[in-house]
Amino acid sequence: EEVKHSINKEINGAELLYSLLNAPWLKSLLKVSLGALISTHDMVAQKDYDPVLPPIPDNLPDDEEAMRIVCLVKNKQQLGATIKRNGITGEIFVARVIHGGLADRSGLLHAGDRITEVNGYSVNGLEPEQVIERLARSQGTLMFKVVPITDRPVNNQTILYVRAMADYSPQQDPAIPCAEAGMDFRKGDLLEIVDQSDSLWWQAKKLPSTSACAGLIPSTNLLRRKQKEFWWSQPYHILHHCLSYFALSEEDLIDEKCVEAEEGEFSTNIEGIYLTGFRRSLRLCRRQSLNTGSSQQSFYTRSGYNALNNPYEEVVRYQRNPQDKHRLVALVGPSGVGVNELRRRLIKINPVTFQGAVPHTTRAARSYEESGKEYHFINRELFENMVYNNRFLEYGEYKDNFYGTSRDAVKDVLNSGRICVIDIEPHAIQSVRTHELKAYIIYVKPPTAERMKETRKDAQITTNYYDNRPFKEEDFQEMEEAARKMESHYCQFFDSVMVNDGLQDSCVQLLRAVRRAQDEPQWVPASWIRPTEEF
Numbered sequence: 001e002e003v004k005h006s007i008n009k010e011i012n013g014a015e016l017l018y019s020l021l022n023a024p025w026l027k028s029l030l031k032v033s034l035g036a037l038i039s040t041h042d043m044v045a046q047k048d049y050d051p052v053l054p055p056i057p058d059n060l061p062d063d064e065e066a067m068r069i070v071c072l073v074k075n076k077q078q079l080g081a082t083i084k085r086n087g088i089t090g091e092i093f094v095a096r097v098i099h100g101g102l103a104d105r106s107g108l109l110h111a112g113d114r115i116t117e118v119n120g121y122s123v124n125g126l127e128p129e130q131v132i133e134r135l136a137r138s139q140g141t142l143m144f145k146v147v148p149i150t151d152r153p154v155n156n157q158t159i160l161y162v163r164a165m166a167d168y169s170p171q172q173d174p175a176i177p178c179a180e181a182g183m184d185f186r187k188g189d190l191l192e193i194v195d196q197s198d199s200l201w202w203q204a205k206k207l208p209s210t211s212a213c214a215g216l217i218p219s220t221n222l223l224r225r226k227q228k229e230f231w232w233s234q235p236y237h238i239l240h241h242c243l244s245y246f247a248l249s250e251e252d253l254i255d256e257k258c259v260e261a262e263e264g265e266f267s268t269n270i271e272g273i274y275l276t277g278f279r280r281s282l283r284l285c286r287r288q289s290l291n292t293g294s295s296q297q298s299f300y301t302r303s304g305y306n307a308l309n310n311p312y313e314e315v316v317r318y319q320r321n322p323q324d325k326h327r328l329v330a331l332v333g334p335s336g337v338g339v340n341e342l343r344r345r346l347i348k349i350n351p352v353t354f355q356g357a358v359p360h361t362t363r364a365a366r367s368y369e370e371s372g373k374e375y376h377f378i379n380r381e382l383f384e385n386m387v388y389n390n391r392f393l394e395y396g397e398y399k400d401n402f403y404g405t406s407r408d409a410v411k412d413v414l415n416s417g418r419i420c421v422i423d424i425e426p427h428a429i430q431s432v433r434t435h436e437l438k439a440y441i442i443y444v445k446p447p448t449a450e451r452m453k454e455t456r457k458d459a460q461i462t463t464n465y466y467d468n469r470p471f472k473e474e475d476f477q478e479m480e481e482a483a484r485k486m487e488s489h490y491c492q493f494f495d496s497v498m499v500n501d502g503l504q505d506s507c508v509q510l511l512r513a514v515r516r517a518q519d520e521p522q523w524v525p526a527s528w529i530r531p532t533e534e535f
């Protein structure tokens with residue numbers, strides 16, 4: 001009322017402010033508030049806000065341990081921890097905490113913590129299975145009373161990326177501590193190993209991963225041990241399964257009369273560019289080695305791969321620098337699937353960019369042939385010398401002549417700035433997976449037998465018996481079977497898989513895969529980037 005009254009008066013601002021500040025109501029208000037503020041401060045300053053703990057009982061034993069009560073809300077997910085029992089004392093411990101699981105995310109349970117109670121019940125004298133059953137039965141909140149481990153190891157885990165070179169199924173492994181916590185994987189899967197603190201059981205996630213929670217997988221040493229045990233437990237005929245697959249069929253026997261006669265058919269020369277590496281002898285040499293499987297006639301490679309040595313291959317993300325040489329592109333596929341047809345088409349589309357490697361042979365050059373074009377024609381002694389010095393990616397003997405693809409022939413193409421595209425037998429894959437060639441392996445897979453029948457009406461299968469001939473029903477079945485075996489033995493090395501159905505579409509697919517290999521980041525063996533040993 002007083003302020004209202006003042007404002008209605010005809011006075012200036014300074015006077016108004018002065019009279020306001022001197023107003024008795026304001027003066028008394030300020031006096032009260034300031035006093036209250038000062039007295040509140042004094043009260044707070046004197047107060048002791050530390051919690052008041054009950055006094056420690058006099059009769060507490062000296063060795064009484066600190067306990068931790070841990071409450072977790074289950075929410076339909078696994079606890080993400082395994083437990084174990086001390087065989088002598090019978091005490092129950094947290095054996096491991098699974099990375100990214102409920103227990104791990106809570107940060108309250110650690111490997112080595114001793115569990116004394118679960119949901120208010122003592123676990124004293126219980127078997128781990130009984131404890132687990134109790135945990136499984138409880139809904140909602142889980143309450144643990146634990147004695148925390150005193151010296152918790154510092155977590156200095158580094159993440160490791162590997163490609164699985166073997167299959168693993170926790171459900172079929174009686175030795176896994178907890179099958180539900182295990183993670184299955186197949187050859188070729190990419191794994192992110194998040195924890196290697198246990199020498200036997202690692203924790204990993206499969207990439208690309210949607211789950212935050214890791215799973216248990218055997219460590220390198222453990223998996224190697226398991227594989228050895230499995231290997232020795234197999235009967236002799238299974239160990240030699242691969243050889244029996246390469247057994248000779250009657251029709252595969254070489255017809256001595258007709259083989260060399262048709263060489264020329266495969267040495268097309270387009271616009272002055274030789275399509276090398278398509279010659280009949282070379283292809284039949286390979287075919288024969290596959291069919292016989294005999295050590296005398298095999299298409300050899302030096303560096304055979306043994307998954308027993310290396311169940312996981314460490315990999316890193318790699319992208320070719322545009323200034324670097326191109327990666328070698330190697331096609332593999334069952335005989336007759338169309339590997340050569342695709343390679344030939346790719347080179348024809350752009351011979352300036354793509355090129356095959358010129359193979360070596362000890363056979364005599366024909367009048368129209370020139371060394372370095374169809375083949376490098378060399379004598380037997382030199383060929384053997386190159387074999388001795390490991391200069392071949394693969395080689396073999398056919399009709400008393402040697403044929404092979406040399407490392408240098410591939411390097412010549414790569415050094416010229418082109419993309420070298422070759423086809424190899426799957427057992428030669430390891431010889432091209434090197435730091436120097438950084439091969440990108442494309443697996444060419446046959447479509448279904450029905451689609452093969454439809455698309456291969458005018459196609460010709462290269463035979464070493466009589467002439468090339470149209471495909472028969474059994475060729476498709478054999479190809480399907482060969483593809484199945486090839487995939488099961490070598491799929492871990494395939495960087496890309498394409499189905500050769502319609503030719504045009506397949507060419508587009510191949511072109512895309514080759515571009516990906518050169519221009520996009522890929523997982524490659526870590527040894528290529530940090531080379532240790534080069535063959």
Ligand SMILES: Nc1ncnc2c1ncn2[C@@H]1O[C@H](COP(=O)(O)OP(=O)(O)OP(=O)(O)O)[C@@H](O)[C@H]1O
Pocket residue numbers: 283287333334335336337338339340341342455456458459460461462500501502503504506
């Ligand atoms: N997608 C396709 N559609 C139709 N015909 C095809 C297709 N791919 C390949 N062919 C034909 O199939 C036949 C066999 O192909 P190709 O000679 O390339 O086989 P390959 O995989 O190289 O086998 P090998 O190494 O035993 O000679 C050829 O006549 C080829 O033209």
